[in-house]
Amino acid sequence: MADASSGVSGSSQNSSASAQQSQAANEAAEAQRAAEAAAAAAAVNATPTPALTTVEAAPVDLSVPMSALSQLNAMQVNTPALDFSSLTTLGGVPTNATYADVALSALATPTTTVEEFNAFSPAFSIDGFNAADIANTDISNVGINLGLSYTGSLDATMNARFGLDPANVTVSGSIGYSNDLSSFNLSATAGPFGSAAQPNYGATVKGSLDLGNLNAFDFSGTANFNAQGFQNGNVSLGLTRDFSENLSGYARGTVGFGRDGVSNVTGETGLNYNQGGTSLGLTGRGSVDTNTGAFTGYVGARVGIRF
Numbered sequence: 001m002a003d004a005s006s007g008v009s010g011s012s013q014n015s016s017a018s019a020q021q022s023q024a025a026n027e028a029a030e031a032q033r034a035a036e037a038a039a040a041a042a043a044v045n046a047t048p049t050p051a052l053t054t055v056e057a058a059p060v061d062l063s064v065p066m067s068a069l070s071q072l073n074a075m076q077v078n079t080p081a082l083d084f085s086s087l088t089t090l091g092g093v094p095t096n097a098t099y100a101d102v103a104l105s106a107l108a109t110p111t112t113t114v115e116e117f118n119a120f121s122p123a124f125s126i127d128g129f130n131a132a133d134i135a136n137t138d139i140s141n142v143g144i145n146l147g148l149s150y151t152g153s154l155d156a157t158m159n160a161r162f163g164l165d166p167a168n169v170t171v172s173g174s175i176g177y178s179n180d181l182s183s184f185n186l187s188a189t190a191g192p193f194g195s196a197a198q199p200n201y202g203a204t205v206k207g208s209l210d211l212g213n214l215n216a217f218d219f220s221g222t223a224n225f226n227a228q229g230f231q232n233g234n235v236s237l238g239l240t241r242d243f244s245e246n247l248s249g250y251a252r253g254t255v256g257f258g259r260d261g262v263s264n265v266t267g268e269t270g271l272n273y274n275q276g277g278t279s280l281g282l283t284g285r286g287s288v289d290t291n292t293g294a295f296t297g298y299v300g301a302r303v304g305i306r307f
Contacts, residue, residue, distance in 0.1 A: 140163070188204075205222075220236045
């Protein structure tokens with residue numbers, strides 16, 4: 001007769017062993033998952049090592065053989081269906097032009113026009129000597145000239161002349177402005193300056209104005225000074241009229257001044273005629289010395305024929 005308690009005890013032992021095996025399997029699986037997670041985290045945080053591949057570039061031959069250039073130059077551009085008549089001002093492509101012609105026209109350096117403004121121009125010269133007889137040149141007549149001119153909205157010049165014997169210097173300058181209707185110029189001279197020199201000073205102003213209707217007005221004035229003060233000067237006013245394309249006339253009056261006042265008064269008038277190569281001029285002039293009352297006059301004619 002079998003023992004019932006023995007069967008229950010065997011079944012209980014088998015269940016306990018199965019539970020232990022299942023727990024061991026779970027622990028092994030959990031340990032494997034933890035190891036895989038740690039390995040994945042290490043891979044994510046690790047510094048990547050780039051893979052470098054060295055590529056040796058093969059040399060490229062960009063030269064064009066002369067035979068190819070010769071063939072290119074000989075090839076024709078066929079444009080029978082194109083009309084470039086509207087592009088003449090833009091430089092249209094001519095018929096039967098070669099590819100080389102088209103390439104050269106595209107690479108041609110454009111011609112530019114440069115207009116100069118506000119330009120300074122220096123000048124240097126020596127005068128007072130006879131080049132044909134240097135040995136007998138009077139050193140007192142020799143001078144060295146330096147100049148500077150400016151061209152812009154106003155025209156200006158500055159000059160200096162250096163005398164050698166005795167040593168002296170004379171300076172002069174001018175400033176002017178002009179347009180289609182008027183002009184104005186102011187110039188001045190001072191010198192010579194030096195140990196043995198007696199300096200003089202002079203100033204001149206000139207101008208003109210187009211009055212319209214074939215008339216023009218001009219004026220000028222000059223004054224001279226030295227160490228004692230004002231010496232002399234004059235003022236001149238003139239009017240010019242074009243009566244026709246070939247005939248013009250003018251009238252001008254001049255008043256001279258001295259240290260004691262008005263010194264002389266001069267009036268002048270004239271007619272000028274030009275037709276082709278023939279010119280004719282008539283002039284009349286009269287002057288009165290206010291200090292002595294003496295009168296001088298002149299009437300003259302001029303004829304010119306050009307062959």
